[in-house]
Amino acid sequence: xxxxxxxxxxxxxxxxxxxxxxxxxxxxxxxxxxxxxxxxxxxxxxxxxxxxxxxxxxxxxxxxxxxxxxxxxxxxxxxxxxxxxxxxxxxxxxxxxxxxxxxxxxxxxxxxxxxxxxxxxxxxxxxxxxxxxxxxxxxxxxxxxxxxxxxxxxxxxxxxxxxxxxxxxxxxxxxxxxxxxxxxxxxxxxxxxxxxxxxxxxxxxxxxxxxxxxxxxxxxxxxxxxxxxxxxxxxxxxxxxxxxxxxxxxxxxxxxxxxxxxxxxxxxxxxxxxxxxxxxxxxxxxxxxxxxxxxxxxxxxxxxxxxxxxxxxxxxxxxxxxxxxxxxxxxxxxxxxxxxxxxxxxxxxxxxxxxxxxxxxxxxxxxxxxxxxxxxxxxxxxxxxxxxxx
Amino acid sequence: xxxxxxxxxxxxxxxxxxxxxxxxxxxxxxxxxxxxxxxxxxxxxxxxxxxxxxxxxxxxxxxxxxxxxxxxxxxxxxxxxxxxxxxxxxxxxxxxxxxxxxxxxxxxxxxxxxxxxxxxxxxxxxxxxxxxxxxxxxxxxxxxxxxxxxxxxxxxxxxxxxxxxxxx
Numbered sequence: 001x002x003x004x005x006x007x008x009x010x011x012x013x014x015x016x017x018x019x020x021x022x023x024x025x026x027x028x029x030x031x032x033x034x035x036x037x038x039x040x041x042x043x044x045x046x047x048x049x050x051x052x053x054x055x056x057x058x059x060x061x062x063x064x065x066x067x068x069x070x071x072x073x074x075x076x077x078x079x080x081x082x083x084x085x086x087x088x089x090x091x092x093x094x095x096x097x098x099x100x101x102x103x104x105x106x107x108x109x110x111x112x113x114x115x116x117x118x119x120x121x122x123x124x125x126x127x128x129x130x131x132x133x134x135x136x137x138x139x140x141x142x143x144x145x146x147x148x149x150x151x152x153x154x155x156x157x158x159x160x161x162x163x164x165x166x167x168x169x170x171x172x173x174x175x176x177x178x179x180x181x182x183x184x185x186x187x188x189x190x191x192x193x194x195x196x197x198x199x200x201x202x203x204x205x206x207x208x209x210x211x212x213x214x215x216x217x218x219x220x221x222x223x224x225x226x227x228x229x230x231x232x233x234x235x236x237x238x239x240x241x242x243x244x245x246x247x248x249x250x251x252x253x254x255x256x257x258x259x260x261x262x263x264x265x266x267x268x269x270x271x272x273x274x275x276x277x278x279x280x281x282x283x284x285x286x287x288x289x290x291x292x293x294x295x296x297x298x299x300x301x302x303x304x305x306x307x308x309x310x311x312x313x314x315x316x317x318x319x320x321x322x323x324x325x326x327x328x329x330x331x332x333x334x335x336x337x338x339x340x341x342x343x344x345x346x347x348x349x350x351x352x353x354x355x356x357x358x359x360x361x362x363x364x365x366x367x368x369x370x371x372x373x374x375x376x377x378x379x380x381x382x383x384x385x386x387x388x389x390x
Numbered sequence: 391x392x393x394x395x396x397x398x399x400x401x402x403x404x405x406x407x408x409x410x411x412x413x414x415x416x417x418x419x420x421x422x423x424x425x426x427x428x429x430x431x432x433x434x435x436x437x438x439x440x441x442x443x444x445x446x447x448x449x450x451x452x453x454x455x456x457x458x459x460x461x462x463x464x465x466x467x468x469x470x471x472x473x474x475x476x477x478x479x480x481x482x483x484x485x486x487x488x489x490x491x492x493x494x495x496x497x498x499x500x501x502x503x504x505x506x507x508x509x510x511x512x513x514x515x516x517x518x519x520x521x522x523x524x525x526x527x528x529x530x531x532x533x534x535x536x537x538x539x540x541x542x543x544x545x546x547x548x549x550x551x552x553x554x555x556x557x558x
Contacts, residue, residue, distance in 0.1 A: 068432050070447045071397030071467025089464060091429020091452075103429060131428060138452075139426040142404045150481060155413075 057317030297322030404453035
């Protein structure tokens with residue numbers, strides 16, 4: 001295709017279009033001689049570099065006005081030689097006459113015109129509007145990243161502290177077991193030595209010692225379990241057992257305290273065989289914790305019902321009471337570690353926020369789940385679902 | 391007296407205090423408010439040397455984990471660099487070598503000084519001298535500990551870089 005030469009109208013139009021483009025995009029130009037002196041500038045050049053005084057640039061070294069080009073003299077020479085097409089620096093920060101930052105995209109390329117001669121064309125585009133948006137985005141991104149780093153550090157510190165705390169509890173629990181065992185054994189010895197018909201009250205006190213040392217033993221076990229669970233080293237010793245027999249054993253353990261509080265214990269156990277492969281001591285521990293809670297959080301003369309039944313292939317164990325119950329908030333956090341609900345004024349006791357957390361973990365280790373229904377002043381109902389084959 | 395112009399760059403991850411170091415050195419002040427830099431801000435400080443006047447053109451560059459092509463272009467003509475990490479953020483030390491590599495690709499002879507900034511935050515400090523010694527030794531550079539907030543060692547770091555540039 002033959003190239004048709006442009007007529008004068010087209011050239012004039014192109015020149016106007018170029019001017020319009022420069023105005024819309026806020027582009028200022030300068031022409032620089034090969035010895036890097038500024039020879040001509042567009043009328044908006046001074047405002048682009050405000051607070052530079054009008055007319056002050058002509059004849060000045062380019063690097064004294066655009067000091068961003070100091071060090072780039074070699075590259076500028078390469079542009080003049082034609083070995084480098086252009087040089088560009090984006091988002092150059094410059095303070096304006098009000099101290100506000102303006103952002104300029106600076107580019108330099110070769111210009112060889114019949115009117116101006118051989119030299120460099122320097123273009124400055126004011127990109128402040130876009131750059132300010134970019135700055136805000138960068139600021140937000142960086143602040144988020146810093147906040148994330150802080151959170152990670154805080155989290156790591158909390159984990160270290162938690163580990164130390166668990167280690168301390170675990171050591172304390174171990175140390176408590178020795179003296180506790182001595183107390184219990186001494187109680188047993190006294191029971192054998194003292195004729196209880198001579199000292200009728202002694203039997204009552206010995207029962208009390210036995211019950212309380214057993215209770216302390218359970219608490220210590222909870223603390224030690226927590227350590228093992230948190231380290232992920234708690235393992236189950238599975239064996240097939242009769243779940244109803246296990247329930248009766250747990251009820252026997254809790255009976256003394258229930259009787260002291262004049263609570264009735266009602267058993268509704270399935271007549272069907274309930275043989276399950278579980279870690280008997282762990283399920284016993286879970287049931288004991290639930291039953292102990294039902295006793296503790298109940299009024300004198302209250303009622304506790306213990307049920308067992310099958311739902312398909314799932315064994316269901318349920319402990320219900322008509323005690324104090326929980327508020328909606330307490331219910332929502334009941335299985336949370338160290339969560340302590342509001343102390344009931346009638347109750348004068350408070351949980352340690354350990355028992356239910358461990359019960360849930362033990363049940364889940366068996367592949368089961370636990371649910372809680374509770375209403376303030378009406379009572380609570382805990383239901384454990386255990387699969388026939390864990 | 392002869393005037394010598396040298397371009398130096400400040401490199402390092404975001405929020406390590408590059409802008410604060412430049413502000414402290416050039417304007418002698420500190421602002422606690424963190425404002426992310428985008429692009430580049432060039433500041434000047436004239437230093438009188440024994441036999442010449444040194445005009446330092448200090449390029450405060452955008453901080454980020456990776457230098458893009460745009461930012462690598464800023465390094466053209468750099469005579470030296472201060473590569474900055476935050477003494478309270480160990481992850482900012484890990485990237486020091488990467489910035490040094492980018493600089494040396496553009497100018498293998500560029501002088502280098504590593505800076506561990508925020509020395510005033512003693513309780514939160516997590517980067518040891520040993521770590522910085524190891525990093526700088528691997529690149530035949532040296533390091534300075536600074537606080538843009540108090541001004542401690544800031545001028546010394548810039549002047550040390552000036553000495554290294556003039557010696558090379």
